[in-house]
Amino acid sequence: MAETKREIERKYESDEVGLPDLTGAAGVAAVVDKGVAHLDATYHDTEDERLASSSVTLRRRTGGSDAGWHLKFPIAPDVRDEIRAPLTDTLPEDLAALVRSRVRDRELLPVVRLRSDRDVRHLLDADGRLLAEVSVDTVHAERLTGRGGEARWTEIEVELADGGDPALLDKVEKRLRKAGVRPSASSSKLARALQETAPGKRRRPASARKPVTAGDHVLAYMRTQRDAIVELDPAVRRDAEDSVHSMRVATRRLRSTFKSFGEILDRAVTGPVADELKWLAGELGLDRDREVLTERLTSAVDEVPEGLVRGPVAKRLHAWSSAEHGSARGHLLGVLDSHRYLNLLDTLDALIADPPLLKAAGKKPRKPIAKAVRKDFRKVAKLIERAADLEPGTDRDVVLHDARKKTKRTRYAAEAAEPVLGKPAKDVVTSMKALQNLLGEHQDSVMARQALRELSAVAHAAGESAFTYGLLHEREEQRALRVEAELPGFWGGIKDRAADL
Numbered sequence: 001m002a003e004t005k006r007e008i009e010r011k012y013e014s015d016e017v018g019l020p021d022l023t024g025a026a027g028v029a030a031v032v033d034k035g036v037a038h039l040d041a042t043y044h045d046t047e048d049e050r051l052a053s054s055s056v057t058l059r060r061r062t063g064g065s066d067a068g069w070h071l072k073f074p075i076a077p078d079v080r081d082e083i084r085a086p087l088t089d090t091l092p093e094d095l096a097a098l099v100r101s102r103v104r105d106r107e108l109l110p111v112v113r114l115r116s117d118r119d120v121r122h123l124l125d126a127d128g129r130l131l132a133e134v135s136v137d138t139v140h141a142e143r144l145t146g147r148g149g150e151a152r153w154t155e156i157e158v159e160l161a162d163g164g165d166p167a168l169l170d171k172v173e174k175r176l177r178k179a180g181v182r183p184s185a186s187s188s189k190l191a192r193a194l195q196e197t198a199p200g201k202r203r204r205p206a207s208a209r210k211p212v213t214a215g216d217h218v219l220a221y222m223r224t225q226r227d228a229i230v231e232l233d234p235a236v237r238r239d240a241e242d243s244v245h246s247m248r249v250a251t252r253r254l255r256s257t258f259k260s261f262g263e264i265l266d267r268a269v270t271g272p273v274a275d276e277l278k279w280l281a282g283e284l285g286l287d288r289d290r291e292v293l294t295e296r297l298t299s300a301v302d303e304v305p306e307g308l309v310r311g312p313v314a315k316r317l318h319a320w321s322s323a324e325h326g327s328a329r330g331h332l333l334g335v336l337d338s339h340r341y342l343n344l345l346d347t348l349d350a351l352i353a354d355p356p357l358l359k360a361a362g363k364k365p366r367k368p369i370a371k372a373v374r375k376d377f378r379k380v381a382k383l384i385e386r387a388a389d390l391e392p393g394t395d396r397d398v399v400l401h402d403a404r405k406k407t408k409r410t411r412y413a414a415e416a417a418e419p420v421l422g423k424p425a426k427d428v429v430t431s432m433k434a435l436q437n438l439l440g441e442h443q444d445s446v447m448a449r450q451a452l453r454e455l456s457a458v459a460h461a462a463g464e465s466a467f468t469y470g471l472l473h474e475r476e477e478q479r480a481l482r483v484e485a486e487l488p489g490f491w492g493g494i495k496d497r498a499a500d501l
Contacts, residue, residue, distance in 0.1 A: 043113075045109065119135060253415070264368060
């Protein structure tokens with residue numbers, strides 16, 4: 001069974017082997033020698049090093065106190081999540097699944113072997129509590145693919161104890177720098193090993209070309225969303241908080257980009273990809289939409305005075321909410337392992353590598369990108385004005401829902417435009433986000449009323465009182481009417497924002 005550990009550490013290198021005295025630094029009362037551990041780790045990756053290119057490491061290690069399989073994902077500078085699984089001959093399936101969005105159908109191969117002699121010290125406070133672990137690692141790296149090379153070096157690692165204060169790392173680093181120790185130029189042992197054992201010249205990561213044309217800027221935004229989908233995949237599989245929603249938003253941003261910038265990207269090519277992204281967003285939303293609606297209805301029931309709650313309302317709401325939840329999780333994991341999903345990721349890679357650019361893509365970015373944002377903004381305006389001419393009811397609900405979808409598209413187009421247009425685009429993003437939230441409140445009310453009608457019918461058929469469902473329905477209707485009453489003034493305050501684009 002895999003377990004996750006948040007790892008906060010810094011790496012250093014020095015021309016001299018050894019560790020300066022850290023006693024007194026950052027409340028360190030004692031430095032305790034824990035002996036030398038002999039570690040032997042084999043790192044796995046695809047032939048084209050897909051994991052390493054994302055700063056993800058996968059290793060099988062023996063020796064030390066945590067022998068087993070270790071999968072590390074970067075979280076922030078100096079911070080990684082390490083997922084551990086017991087030592088086995090083959091890669092455990094739960095770890096294999098977490099790298100599938102990057103590996104796909106490629107074979108995982110042993111690429112580097114690292115053998116390290118780790119001299120470990122514990123930094124303790126005056127009460128004997130562990131503050132950090134410091135190790136001096138003497139490393140021998142051996143490349144296992146191609147014309148294998150070898151490298152040797154010594155490095156120092158300082159890893160914060162669980163629950164420790166990250167400020168301690170700054171104070172320890174100050175002491176290390178004073179002794180002539182410098183931060184490592186490599187983010188990990190594997191990164192250094194790959195660089196120093198590469199045949200020929202040392203490889204250096206290619207710097208991304210600064211966007212120049214309209215097409216460059218649109219592709220940069222597309223690349224960011226593609227990367228988000230791939231990087232969020234492991235979090236979705238682990239059921240991390242907000243991961244499903246974030247991944248779904250990335251798919252929407254990509255689809256919106258295809259539609260908004262149809263004069264820059266050929267929609268005859270992007271259309272089928274957009275359809276697949278819509279499918280993925282739908283699969284991601286199966287459980288999410290019901291979860292959000294359940295939270296809304298549960299809160300609404302809690303606000304009803306006890307004397308007005310007739311029948312087992314909370315119990316029935318819970319049963320309705322959990323009816324499909326159990327199978328939804330398994331279904332989503334199946335989607336992420338499906339050929340259709342993995343093919344979509346390959347298609348996105350190919351689309352970005354060889355984009356279907358139209359003539360406008362080669363132009364200076366300001367005019368075509370501003371034109372696209374203004375066009376989307378006008379569509380929102382048209383729908384808001386149309387809704388104002390309709391009586392409250394289903395027709396108005398549908399138009400306002402369409403307005404919300406167009407509002408999202410305009411927001412995403414303006415996000416892509418920010419590097420080009422600056423503050424005017426940022427103002428549109430802010431306005432569209434606020435409008436999206438307002439229209440979202442209205443749509444949530446529409447969906448809540450639909451669910452309440454369904455619950456009321458089931459309760460009535462079971463011989464239960466439908467009074468409370470009717471009460472909640474009336475309250476939701478009033479919430480929607482308040483939004484509709486607020487909308488004209490709200491829209492009046494932002495409708496001129498696009499004029500500055």
